[in-house]
Amino acid sequence: MKETRPDWEIYERMVARLIADQSETGLCVTPNAKVMGKISHTTRPIDVVIEARHDTDNTRRLIVDAKHRRQKADVKDIEELLGLVNDVGATHGYLVTSSGYTKAAGRRTQMSASIRIMPVDRLENFDPSTWPKCKNPLCKQGRIFWDGYPEMSLKGFPVDKSSELKTMRFVHYVGKCDRCGTFHVWCITCNDTLLVQHDNEEDHGHQCRCRLPWFWLASVEEDEESCKSAELHAALGNGQIITVDRRGL
Numbered sequence: 298m299k300e301t302r303p304d305w306e307i308y309e310r311m312v313a314r315l316i317a318d319q320s321e322t323g324l325c326v327t328p329n330a331k332v333m334g335k336i337s338h339t340t341r342p343i344d345v346v347i348e349a350r351h352d353t354d355n356t357r358r359l360i361v362d363a364k365h366r367r368q369k370a371d372v373k374d375i376e377e378l379l380g381l382v383n384d385v386g387a388t389h390g391y392l393v394t395s396s397g398y399t400k401a402a403g404r405r406t407q408m409s410a411s412i413r414i415m416p417v418d419r420l421e422n423f424d425p426s427t428w429p430k431c432k433n434p435l436c437k438q439g440r441i442f443w444d445g446y447p448e449m450s451l452k453g454f455p456v457d458k459s460s461e462l463k464t465m466r467f468v469h470y471v472g473k474c475d476r477c478g479t480f481h482v483w484c485i486t487c488n489d490t491l492l493v494q495h496d497n498e499e500d501h502g503h504q505c506r507c508r509l510p511w512f513w514l515a516s517v518e519e520d521e522e523s524c525k526s527a528e529l530h531a532a533l534g535n536g537q538i539i540t541v542d543r544r545g546l
């Protein structure tokens with residue numbers, strides 16, 4: 298059965314993809330995020346969240362509201378965004394719209410919110426249903442959104458038996474499902490895709506078929522203000538643990 302997604306959802310994913318491709322590596326991007334409001338104490342859906350990748354640090358969060366529709370964005374849209382910025386403790390909110398905005402909306406933007414226009418004509422060549430399927434058996438038609446590319450290196454003798462000690466590099470893709478948010482790791486070397494759940498206490502880590510001295514595991518972490526985030530870590534053979542991806546909860 299062909300998977301069909303509504304245009305507004307494809308637009309949201311396109312915005313997320315463009316942001317992820319342009320962000321510095323210290324930031325991670327989450328499409329279709331769900332973050333607990335500090336004021337409302339309720340889960341707030343957010344089209345795209347950009348936040349710190351490597352540390353349990355929720356103070357640099359940016360959020361995006363992507364609006365694919367015919368009408369111009371208006372004052373109410375900006376006010377909703379400002380409310381969301383406030384509630385989830387973001388430093389800035391971007392309203393990305395396909396159809397421009399009213400003058401009043403432009404005046405209503407302030408330090409903590411701004412507007413970007415992204416036309417829909419780019420949508421034609423963009424299809425999230427070509428992304429790999431989420432491996433979570435409970436997930437309904439989620440697709441994996443890759444947003445980080447950690448590389449491990451290992452000194453050793455290569456298989457071609459040349460006597461020279463070489464540094465071998467192993468590239469991975471890390472990301473999360475665009476529906477259920479579960480982390481995944483794709484090892485380019487052996488082509489394994491691992492599902493790494495953050496909310497499973499019994500989960501003690503995952504290794505790809507390369508069986509090299511590192512494994513992947515996920516956890517829930519809390520910052521000083523008790524804001525939670527799901528985090529994906531790489532545990533290296535030397536005992537070092539690196540956080541390679543995150544998403545606010």
Ligand SMILES: [Zn+2]
Binds near residue numbers: 432437440474478479
């Ligand atoms: Zn999923």
Ligand SMILES: [Zn+2]
Binds near residue numbers: 485486488505508
């Ligand atoms: Zn592998």
